[in-house]
Amino acid sequence: MALAAPDVPELVALARAGQPRAVGRLLSLVEDxxxxxxxxxxxxxxxxxxxxxVGITGAPGVGKSTSxxxxxxxxxxxxxxxxxxxxxPSSPFSGGAFLGDxxxxxxxxxxxGVFIRSMASRGHLGGLARSTPQALRVLDAAGFDVILxxxxxxxxxxxxxxxxxxxxxxxxxPGMGDGIQLxxxxxxxxxxxxxxxxxxxxxxxSLERELSSMLARAERPPGSWAxxxxxxxxxxxxxxxxxxxxxxxxxxxxxxxxxxxxxxLRRVREDVESIALTSLRxxxxxxxxxxxxxxxxxxxxxxxxDPYAAAEELVDG
Amino acid sequence: MALAAPDVPELVALARAGQPRAVGRLLSLVEDxxxxxxxxxxxxxxxxxxxxxVGITGAPGVGKSTSxxxxxxxxxxxxxxxxxxxxxPSSPFSGGAFLGDxxxxxxxxxxxGVFIRSMASRGHLGGLARSTPQALRVLDAAGFDVILxxxxxxxxxxxxxxxxxxxxxxxxxPGMGDGIQLxxxxxxxxxxxxxxxxxxxxxxxSLERELSSMLARAERPPGSWAxxxxxxxxxxxxxxxxxxxxxxxxxxxxxxxxxxxxxxLRRVREDVESIALTSLRxxxxxxxxxxxxxxxxxxxxxxxxDPYAAAEELVDG
Numbered sequence: 133m134a135l136a137a138p139d140v141p142e143l144v145a146l147a148r149a150g151q152p153r154a155v156g157r158l159l160s161l162v163e164d165x166x167x168x169x170x171x172x173x174x175x176x177x178x179x180x181x182x183x184x185x186v187g188i189t190g191a192p193g194v195g196k197s198t199s200x201x202x203x204x205x206x207x208x209x210x211x212x213x214x215x216x217x218x219x220x221p222s223s224p225f226s227g228g229a230f231l232g233d234x235x236x237x238x239x240x241x242x243x244x245g246v247f248i249r250s251m252a253s254r255g256h257l258g259g260l261a262r263s264t265p266q267a268l269r270v271l272d273a274a275g276f277d278v279i280l281x282x283x284x285x286x287x288x289x290x291x292x293x294x295x296x297x298x299x300x301x302x303x304x305x306p307g308m309g310d311g312i313q314l315x316x317x318x319x320x321x322x323x324x325x326x327x328x329x330x331x332x333x334x335x336x337x338s339l340e341r342e343l344s345s346m347l348a349r350a351e352r353p354p355g356s357w358a359x360x361x362x363x364x365x366x367x368x369x370x371x372x373x374x375x376x377x378x379x380x381x382x383x384x385x386x387x388x389x390x391x392x393x394x395x396x397l398r399r400v401r402e403d404v405e406s407i408a409l410t411s412l413r414x415x416x417x418x419x420x421x422x423x424x425x426x427x428x429x430x431x432x433x434x435x436x437x438d439p440y441a442a443a444e445e446l447v448d449g
Numbered sequence: 450m451a452l453a454a455p456d457v458p459e460l461v462a463l464a465r466a467g468q469p470r471a472v473g474r475l476l477s478l479v480e481d482x483x484x485x486x487x488x489x490x491x492x493x494x495x496x497x498x499x500x501x502x503v504g505i506t507g508a509p510g511v512g513k514s515t516s517x518x519x520x521x522x523x524x525x526x527x528x529x530x531x532x533x534x535x536x537x538p539s540s541p542f543s544g545g546a547f548l549g550d551x552x553x554x555x556x557x558x559x560x561x562g563v564f565i566r567s568m569a570s571r572g573h574l575g576g577l578a579r580s581t582p583q584a585l586r587v588l589d590a591a592g593f594d595v596i597l598x599x600x601x602x603x604x605x606x607x608x609x610x611x612x613x614x615x616x617x618x619x620x621x622x623p624g625m626g627d628g629i630q631l632x633x634x635x636x637x638x639x640x641x642x643x644x645x646x647x648x649x650x651x652x653x654x655s656l657e658r659e660l661s662s663m664l665a666r667a668e669r670p671p672g673s674w675a676x677x678x679x680x681x682x683x684x685x686x687x688x689x690x691x692x693x694x695x696x697x698x699x700x701x702x703x704x705x706x707x708x709x710x711x712x713x714l715r716r717v718r719e720d721v722e723s724i725a726l727t728s729l730r731x732x733x734x735x736x737x738x739x740x741x742x743x744x745x746x747x748x749x750x751x752x753x754x755d756p757y758a759a760a761e762e763l764v765d766g
Contacts, residue, residue: 401742403756
């Protein structure tokens with residue numbers, strides 16, 4: 133593999149023309165924090181903002197990967213270009229190989245309208261969450277209509293990825309805990325659309341009722357989106373078109389109400405702030421600026437300055 | 450309890466005169482991130498840099514608290530003022546109450562030359578590690594000759610607190626794992642003095658030999674400090690004067706070689722950097738500066754700017 137500096141404008145053009153290899157190389161530039169990262173992000177900027185980013189989360193075993201595959205099938209039938217970003221160590225998409233769902237997903241692997249990328253094997257989850265916003269910008273600029281971000285619904289990462297989505301789908305399934313446990317898991321706050329998967333199993337109707345009544349009790353400001361609860365059997369594709377319809381309805385509502393703009397603004401703010409803090413840390417570690425920090429540290433050590441005053445001098449120069 | 454703004458100069462004067470209540474109030478100002486924090490740190494600055502900060506770490510059960518108490522006894526007999534900062538949830542000093550070692554420590558509780566503070570019950574460990582450098586500055590400025598910082602030897606916190614110390618003592622005990630396990634726990638890198646406690650127990654002599662030979666095999670630059678391995682039985686006070694002698698020898702070596710200055714400079718650098726980053730995050734969240742961040746986010750959303758270029762504008766204004 134060539135190690136020459138990539139021709140970023142050409143890669144962007146090829147990615148936008150639908151070449152999966154170019155998309156993959158751009159994603160690698162972003163994930164690896166390559167020297168071309170800045171140039172890449174600048175080249176992508178004019179093309180961003182069109183994709184509908186859909187987060188798909190839920191506990192292991194609720195059928196996230198099967199549901200993702202089923203959503204892809206229906207989206208492709210409607211002629212939409214779809215990208216799947218699997219940020220989930222338990223996902224069968226992990227490592228680029230399918231460990232399960234072979235039959236359902238195999239049809240998509242050779243489909244040029246579908247791009248699948250796992251970010252699970254690359255470094256720790258914190259770093260992964262950091263590069264996710266930039267990976268989404270790559271897929272967005274590459275012209276995918278819908279980006280499905282699959283995350284395991286446990287802990288901090290799912291909350292961060294839910295923030296990165298325009299619309300978040302929370303999957304639950306019967307036999308995996310009652311409403312109280314769902315409430316404790318914090319999922320009642322993060323979903324825009326709830327899906328009771330495995331609707332052919334016993335207990336699904338009561339889980340649907342319980343979830344609906346808990347969501348109905350939540351206090352929401354007037355004009356808010358009321359998250360619907362749908363039933364689906366992803367293995368059979370049942371209920372999936374209705375889920376997609378609700379995802380579109382949420383996006384339309386969010387666009388018209390201004391909620392989409394608010395959510396994206398908050399996301400970009402956080403992203404810009406995080407990049408700025410990282411760049412400052414690097415700057416303060418470099419030769420010239422590092423000497424300034426050293427000089428301040430010497431003055432603190434000698435008692436001329438306290439650490440807070442030194443920090444102020446560092447910041448305001 | 451009065452909520453009026455504290456008279457910081459008076460508190461500092463009283464603390465330096467040996468009044469424990471004043472020391473306690475200054476520590477609370479620091480731990481609670483109070484509005485008087487800046488003024489407090491500025492008032493302390495001219496008085497810092499004299500205390501010998503000794504970190505005491507090791508796995509639960511090796512006898513850290515007993516050893517700390519025994520060190521205090523010997524230091525007091527030599528007329529030194531001693532502060533104990535217990536950053537260890539399992540410490541008997543936790544919560545300000547002694548759950549064990551009552552007999553050994555009780556003599557110190559009424560001794561005005563000894564100040565004991567637990568930081569275990571205050572918030573999570575991350576926040577605690579953040580305020581530790583400032584708490585050490587309070588105790589240093591208050592004129593304590595030696596500050597013993599007791600931490601549990603598990604995970605990130607111990608490494609951070611070891612960084613905050615001038616000299617780090619690592620305690621081990623027979624029957625708690627062999628040399629390989631010690632190496633895996635990462636303790637061979639952090640100690641300046643190693644103590645095999647419970648030296649009256651079976652296996653202590655072989656643990657001492659094994660530890661010595663592992664430390665001797667470590668590659669060190671010429672002129673480095675070679676960490677000694679000592680035996681002690683803290684419950685009887687045996688071996689403790691020799692430990693103190695080695696702590697003093699390390700401090701003297703570190704002062705003469707310049708290693709102390711290097712270590713303290715690195716510590717202050719990290720502290721200043723961390724305060725600067727926190728203050729920038731707060732600033733960017735405030736009204737005027739928050740609007741700048743909002744304006745940048747709007748330009749990113751509209752495709753005029755990428756997040757990296759926006760971060761650069763934020764930083765360089």
